[in-house]
Amino acid sequence: MARVILHADANGFYASVELVYRPELRGLPLSVGGDQEARHGIVLASSREAKRRGIKTGMVLWQARQLCPELVILPPNFSRYIDFSEKLRKIYQEYSPRVESYGLDECWVDISNPDVSLEDGKRLADELRRRARAELGITLSIGVSWNKIFAKLGSDYEKPDATTLISPENYKDIVWPLPAGDLLFVGPRTKPKLAKYRIYTIGDIANAPDELLSQRFGKVGRMHQCHARGMDESPVMAVGTETAIKSVGNSTTTPQDMSTIDDVRCVYTLLSESVATRLREAGLKGRCISISVRDAQLNCEACQLSIDHHTALAGEIRDVAMQLFTSRGYAHMLPLRSVGVSCSSLTSFYAPLQMDLMGKAASWEKQLKLAKSVDQIRRRYGTQIIQRGNVLANPAFSGINPHDDHVVHPVPFYAG
DNA sequence: TCTGGGGTCCTAGGACCC
DNA sequence: TCTGGGGTCCTAGGACCC
16 A cells, blocks of 8 residues: 655745735735734735845744835735635645645645555646646645655745655655754754754654653654654545534734733633634533733733633633633733633533533523624624623724634644 | 734643542 | 552643644
8 A cells, every 4th residue: 555645835825825816916926924924914025126125034024114115015814815725625635535734725635545656646746736826826835755744844845836755765865864843843942952962853863762752752752753764654634524623712912002900801801702702603612711911021821710611601701711810910910912812621512501500501591692693693794793891991902803803724733 | 113823732740539 | 547559630831833
């Protein structure tokens, strides 16, 4: 059985999509922005001009704007990116039912078959690149290998618009000389720790004594070593495979710092409304509420509390958030730049209430009915058509709309 | 002017129960 | 009465991904 796995990475995804939808901008051949682009807007500038001004990919927007005041900056449009992401996936699915998304712009495609070789995989990769260019107007970098980790690594190896084949014959030449941090899941914290043991390259990880990595880094260390040796058997999930949601949360950096408890309550109200609505949309309720805060000096704190029942009501989530906020003394951190609230320990929305809460059941049902009516009205007329009093009373923050302003596209973490 | 906001998983220590 | 082991739950904190 020949395992043949492709990993396709759309180059400059967000900016490319903008160019497709706004052909009038085609004259500007280069996009700038890196991972900032989806959050703050898309920056487009002529490549020669951008280079001359010192603009780099991944640069923070205000810096780029400073270097080039006439920069074209477009606001992000997530529904458009999702639409585009699906179009790409449709193409992949013509070749295999096993297509697994990794974020909006990356996918694994598994074409394993007794009759298929890695060379066939390379030919398919070239065809996919040609089609993506012709049909969607964007370029792909594709890695082809016999496992997901090396396929992913191959898609990063050469860009843009390239295919990299990593085979059992050539991986020691291609993969092993690369820096350790190029291996998926070896991040900026782990890299210096590995260097302490004179482990600098992926080859060093592969050839380190087995006990060293598992003793120093536990389960994850063993996983890294397997990955470096090409021993990754994890499957590519079939289209439509649903992974259970583990938590639902929203956080936001406010347009101006929150300086009073009332400000904080206002923002937690908005965030909790969004979290509760999203829980209901997903058919879930949760009983562990966590909050996070960040002050103007970027100090962060976080804590959580499990309550005695599951909820999907904004009021309850907000009250627990505020209870945590005051009881942990976070008020001393004011003024705050950013706060977040998240709900985990999830169960089905329809799971029965516990017996000792049956007395409250009637009131809970009533509140839920109200919440669902509000959901309906908001779906029809917009999220901000109905707002709570304490939010309306605080115009500095009432414009925040966490429910509509984000795109959910979780990246699964898998420990080999 | 000084890096979003959304997630997942792993580990360790303490409380509690059998 | 003292001690120990095993299991589960809770919480905080760390690490990683796009």
